Amino acid sequence: MKTLRHIFMLSAAVLALAACTQNDWTDSSGLPEGKYPLVIEAGGLESVASRATVDGNWEGVTDVALQVGAEVKIYTVSATGANKENAMLSSAAPFYWTSRADITVTAWWPYNAADLSMPEVKVKADQSSLENFKSSDYIYAHSDAVEFEHPTLEFTHRTARLTVTLTPGDGINRVEEATLKFIGLNTEGGNPASITPYHTAGTVVYEALVAPQTIAQGTAFITVTLNGTTYSYVPDAAIELGAGSRKQTKVIMLTIPLPT
Template sequence: MKRATIHTSAAIALLLGLAACTRDELADDNRLPEGEYPVVIRATGLSVEATPQAAPSTRATVDGDWQGVTSVALKTGDAVKEYTVTASTDFKSATLSRENDPHYWTSRDPITVSAWWPFDNADITQMPAVKVAEDQSKLADFQNSDFISAENQT
């Protein structure tokens, strides 16, 4: 009798173990577990590619490098957050990330991600109007005409 109870208990434990869910993702839709997939952008060259696993890639600055750019505004949905720019050693590519309270991928459904630099510290939520000097023969006019903007549905 004791042996039958042990075998029955072991069989129940085995069945419960086999039936346990091993994934946090919901099977009936495209939602992802909350707070597990932060949005990180890799800016490399001129192509634009994006997936939740491999971060989007996009254009660099007018000079072809990220030298002097320390942060960008990044928008998903209606929320805009300041992201830190970590440039590569040659400044030809950069990773845009945010340590505290980043945007998160919440679904496998397409979303639109926009980023821009420079941004207005007084109102980071609005992409500034692009003002390009007609005459950029002076370095200051050239530098003040530098503006990066990227938008991609990912």
């Protein structure tokens, strides 16, 4: 299992002040009101071009919701780097540091503009297109102790990622035309019971994002249809699909269907 994380650095951007410098305050009692906006430097992401947050860059993500106290504001994402692996998050109406004391910060993407509370994870049933695969991702970060001098947030995925690689076996020479589905999924929160994964034509790798859940032992979990025959995979032990986890498996295709 590989845990995917996005590391974000928050910095206090100091405005040029005519008569106020950092030497004017050395304790934690307070800072001049409205003078030290909270700006986020996003870095440390795994860089894979054109795959958005699922693989560590900000392709297609324009803003995030960020909460300090009970208030939520939208911060704009300005991606940087050759593969958009870094970003600066800022706002025209930002939060401000009011003292040097640690603050509690929560952030997430995606968000609902009509209701800025953190949404429930609800992935798409058809993730066969790259756009639907990417838009099924949910990321989140929380810290009760964001420091003024070294402010950081660690983002994690709220989804689990599934990757299946098909391999030819006895009697089957090619598997590029196979159709794969994940089935038997938990439908809590409006999530789909089955998912058609992302798959590039001519390849043998299938990927999907699912809400955190446990696949029970003996539950049909994967079906593969090839040359008119449907093969099923039934795990002999429970599979834990935790938030931020990544499950990878190789399926060897044989002429004899697996038991259903």
